[in-house]
Amino acid sequence: MTKTFDASMPSASRIYDYLLGGTDNYECDRQAGEAFVTALPNARNSARATRGFALRAARYLAEQGFDQILDVGAGIPTTPNVHQIVHEVRPGARVVYVDNDPVAIAKGQALRDEDGVITVEGDLRAPASFLNNPGVRDMIDFSRPVGVLTVAVWHFVGDEHLAPAPAELRAALAPGSYLALSHACTENLTPAQIRAGEALYKRTTNPVKARSREQIEALLDGFALVEPGLVPLHEWRPRDGDPYPEESPEAFAGVGILRSP
C-alpha cells in the first residue's frame, strides 16, 4: 500500500515538512501548506507542537527503559530525529522507522539508517506489512515490550481500518509495551475548519479525518493511559528547553501501557 510518487500531488509528509520549514517538498506541497494555514491559522504551530510531542514521547519511552522503538508514520527526517533523542538516553537502542510515503522512505534510508537504525516501507492500515518484515524482526524482539510511536498518523487512517489496525498492532505487542499517539481532534476545531481541512487533504495522497476524543481514546483500548492522559499536544509532559514549545489545541496526544490480557 505504498503510495506511488507523484510530484504534482501534495502528500502529508511533504506538507508537514514544509510547515516545519524543511526543504523536502514541492510547489504543490507549499501551495497546499499555505491553503492549510489559511484554513487553520495555527497550522504551523500545530506541526511544530506535533514534532515536539513526538520527540518528548520518544525521550519518555527511552527513559522508561525501552531499548527497541518502532516509529510508524515516521515522516521525512528532521533535526533532531527520534533515534538521536532516544540515543541520548539509551545509546545502542534499536529504532525502526516505518512510513508508506516514497519520499519519507527514501530520505529516511539515505539520511537516517545507521547501526541499529533502519527505515522500512509499511502501512499502519495493515500492520502485518511491517510487523512481518524480516528486517524489522531482526531489529525488534516482539516477545519483549516495544515502545511504539504513531504520532499524527491515525487521522490519515480511514474509518474502515480504524478498528482492525489497532487490534492487529496490539496483538503483536508484549504486555508492558507502550503506544504513543496523537490525532487531530474535533473538540477544539470549528465545523468550518474541519470541513476545510478534510476538503484540502482530499486533494492529497492522504485524506485526513479529525475525530472526537472518545474515538481517539478507543485507539488505546487495552492500554492504560499514563499521566497526564489524553491532552492537547503541548500539555503532554512539556519540558524546559523543549525545541518545539508551540501550543496546539487542535490535536490530542497520549501514551498508554499495554495491559496483560
Ligand SMILES: C[S@@+](CC[C@H](N)C(=O)[O-])C[C@H]1O[C@@H](n2cnc3c(N)ncnc32)[C@H](O)[C@@H]1O
Ligand atoms: C504529519 S506526518 C508525522 C510525522 C511524524 N510522526 C511526526 O509526528 O513528526 C504523518 C506521516 O504519516 C505517514 N502516513 C500516513 N498514512 C500512513 C499509513 N497508513 N501508514 C504509514 N505511514 C503513514 C505520512 O506519509 C507522513 O510521513
